[in-house]
Amino acid sequence: MKSRILRALLIGASVSGAAAGAQTISHAAPPVANSESGTVAGSTRTAPPSDSSHSYDAQALRFESHWGSADIIRGANGPVIGTVGWFRGFDVEKLVESSPQAATEARAFKTNNFRGSLVGGLGAATVVVGAVLTSNSSNNAASPILIVAGAVAVAWGAQHLNTGYSALSRALWWYNRDLAR
Amino acid sequence: MSRLLLALCTGTCILITGPTLLTAQERSYDENALRIDEHGGTISIVRGVSETVVAKIGVFRAVDVAAVVSPSPKAIAEATVFQRNYRPGTWITSLGIATLGAAVGASRISGLNRAIPTSLTIASVSLITYGGFRLETAHRALARAIWWYNRDLK
Numbered sequence: 203m204k205s206r207i208l209r210a211l212l213i214g215a216s217v218s219g220a221a222a223g224a225q226t227i228s229h230a231a232p233p234v235a236n237s238e239s240g241t242v243a244g245s246t247r248t249a250p251p252s253d254s255s256h257s258y259d260a261q262a263l264r265f266e267s268h269w270g271s272a273d274i275i276r277g278a279n280g281p282v283i284g285t286v287g288w289f290r291g292f293d294v295e296k297l298v299e300s301s302p303q304a305a306t307e308a309r310a311f312k313t314n315n316f317r318g319s320l321v322g323g324l325g326a327a328t329v330v331v332g333a334v335l336t337s338n339s340s341n342n343a344a345s346p347i348l349i350v351a352g353a354v355a356v357a358w359g360a361q362h363l364n365t366g367y368s369a370l371s372r373a374l375w376w377y378n379r380d381l382a383r
Numbered sequence: 384m385s386r387l388l389l390a391l392c393t394g395t396c397i398l399i400t401g402p403t404l405l406t407a408q409e410r411s412y413d414e415n416a417l418r419i420d421e422h423g424g425t426i427s428i429v430r431g432v433s434e435t436v437v438a439k440i441g442v443f444r445a446v447d448v449a450a451v452v453s454p455s456p457k458a459i460a461e462a463t464v465f466q467r468n469y470r471p472g473t474w475i476t477s478l479g480i481a482t483l484g485a486a487v488g489a490s491r492i493s494g495l496n497r498a499i500p501t502s503l504t505i506a507s508v509s510l511i512t513y514g515g516f517r518l519e520t521a522h523r524a525l526a527r528a529i530w531w532y533n534r535d536l537k
Contacts, residue, residue: 266523
């Protein structure tokens with residue numbers, strides 16, 4: 203009797219163990235269609251999990267900031283495939299076009315990066331002009347106005363650049379999410 | 384027969400509780416993948432599609448990023464690099480900015496030895512450059528930590 207109970211325990215354990223194992227690897231390898239029967243195969247072990255992580259290792263993108271610009275890097279130690287930043291025209295949308303949500307975010311990045319770069323750059327130039335006028339001891343009333351207006355433009359531009367980088371972060375997140383895992 | 388059924392059920396129940404012990408790493412990318420969001424000098428680490436903020440790193444606010452990206456070993460290593468560089472970077476850069484302010488102030492004092500504002504300016508530029516380098520290293524390490532964490536999600 204004891205041996206029968208023990209055997210039943212083992213059967214129960216093995217059934218549950220197989221179910222748990224399938225759940226763990228389900229995201230890594232989707233069910234594969236059986237070519238002969240046309241049905242979905244019950245086991246996902248035909249696709250080695252290492253392949254999916256290999257794909258992510260080679261393809262997944264990230265960006266690393268670098269003195270005001272950002273390098274877009276592919277893979278674990280991969281090459282820099284583009285640099286974005288002030289007035290840099292790298293086409294992120296084309297890079298992530300395989301993922302629709304990533305492409306939408308990339309468009310938002312492009313718009314905000316351009317606006318931020320333009321207005322921020324003009325603002326910085328205005329501040330410099332105002333500072334030069336002030337340092338020349340001219341009593342021109344326009345110089346403090348130039349400095350304040352320039353500072354406001356720099357702040358506005360910085361906010362748009364921030365929003366742009368946030369969109370870039372989302373774009374790469376969606377792109378990596380849609381990679382085969 | 385009922386005892387046999389009871390034993391079968393017990394065995395099943397014991398192992399069904401197994402999946403509840405799975406760590407966050409073993410849940411889906413949509414729910415758990417992290418990304419960095421920067422706003423107004425504050426770095427936020429957000430999780431999943433819902434963008435839940437899991438950590439906020441301010442200019443002088445320390446956060447245990449290694450705990451956020453555990454248990455991925457490579458992510459923890461990069462998070463350690465971030466933690467080693469971020470706070471010194473912010474302090475050194477701030478000190479550099481303060482020194483630059485002192486240099487501007489010293490240059491306005493008439494009769495002061497010109498070597499003082501000049502040396503203060505050189506010191507401030509050096510501090511800002513070195514602090515900026517440490518901050519750059521920290522930011523790159525954080526980006527890599529998040530990348531490795533997401534890579535190790537199932």
